Amino acid sequence: MEKIAPVRLSVLGHPQRLAVFRLLMRRFPDRIPATELAQALNVKPNTLSNYVSALMQVGLLTQERIGTSLRYGIDMQSARETFDYLLLDCCRGRPELCAPTSNFDLNNKASKKYNVLFLCTGNSARSIFAEAILRQEAGDRFNAYSAGTTPRAGLNPFALEVLQQKGHDISVLRAKNVSEFQAESAPQFDFVFTVCNQAANEDCPAWAGQPVSAHWGMPDPVKAEGTDAQKSLAFQQTYGALRNRIRVFASLPLGSLDRISLQSTLDDIGQLENGVSA
Incomplete structure (x- = not known):
């Protein structure tokens, strides 16, 4: 995890790749067609393909083919591992330092x-x-x-x-x-x-x-x-x-x-x- 987490964070450092990741996080557990992703983010299909390919290479997304349509979804286990890395390593396991402030109960x-x-x-x-x-x-x-x-x-x-x-x-x-x-x-x-x-x-x-x-x-x-x-x-x-x-x-x-x-x-x-x- 110590090796892959920095790579994942580097991939997410690109604004448009991060936008793809955030959209799919909002839609989890849905799998979203590539055409819908491209339309929602206002990017060309080949450009979107490059973004999702990079996210898939580091294990953050999964791909499913239904007929002629490619659908993408979050690999939640990988996403959680990445978040845990930030919390446990960077925050030294102190959620009061890194967890979002919320009075929701x-x-x-x-x-x-x-x-x-x-x-x-x-x-x-x-x-x-x-x-x-x-x-x-x-x-x-x-x-x-x-x-x-x-x-x-x-x-x-x-x-x-x-x-x-x-x-x-x-x-x-x-x-x-x-x-x-x-x-x-x-x-x-x-x-x-x-x-x-x-x-x-x-x-x-x-x-x-x-x-x-x-x-x-x-x-x-x-x-x-x-x-x-x-x-x-x-x-x-x-x-x-x-x-x-x-x-x-x-x-x-x-x-x-x-x-x-x-x-x-x-x-x-x-x-x-x-x-x-x-």
């Missing part, structure tokens, strides 16, 4: 409710669904919020129709920019979930208090084509999948889970097919 919250933020790009359907569902399912234990990185002017009419059919109060819902929740007066979040790949791929500032985060990517029903009935079905399916995931989340014994176990569980929820076990 699910077991000692001053308030009785957890603050949860759902993010997507437009904040017109998926994240709005999640906000409304969590408020309805467990509003006694969670304060639910949603926002978009580039919010649309209004909520999608098909989304509003589904929410009304399910008995939600749509008068409290509106499209919001994520900047609203990055101001000093904004609530401090315990959980931040991205529900679309594009939002997860964006390099957003770190959240105050270091909330637990996870990616629960869902297909965008706004892009559904066909008749109105076919489009409505896509929104119904997205709503159902999110409701299933949120019900699992809301049932977790949060006070008895350590952060590592909780993170693993939230990642697993994001891998559920259509919101339920495959």
Whole structure:
């Protein structure tokens, strides 16, 4: 480890290779197609190939071929070994020196409710669904919020129709920019979930208090084509999948889970097919 760790750190010292690594860390445990990586980072495919090749050579990434598509993911064991090297060697095993400062503690919250933020790009359907569902399912234990990185002017009419059919109060819902929740007066979040790949791929500032985060990517029903009935079905399916995931989340014994176990569980929820076990 003493030989490979400095090499890995040298590879990560290149800004664009570091950007690839950080994006894949945000999307872990997903494996991301090369085309999506190149688009998200705004680099040419051959340039991306050079970046991922360097990261793979030092063991930080893994590659998988699905059909004609190459997909990349973090080798978490290698990443942890590298982080441990920094902590144990450079910090002499003193986490108070090197660990990020955070007062996050699910077991000692001053308030009785957890603050949860759902993010997507437009904040017109998926994240709005999640906000409304969590408020309805467990509003006694969670304060639910949603926002978009580039919010649309209004909520999608098909989304509003589904929410009304399910008995939600749509008068409290509106499209919001994520900047609203990055101001000093904004609530401090315990959980931040991205529900679309594009939002997860964006390099957003770190959240105050270091909330637990996870990616629960869902297909965008706004892009559904066909008749109105076919489009409505896509929104119904997205709503159902999110409701299933949120019900699992809301049932977790949060006070008895350590952060590592909780993170693993939230990642697993994001891998559920259509919101339920495959």
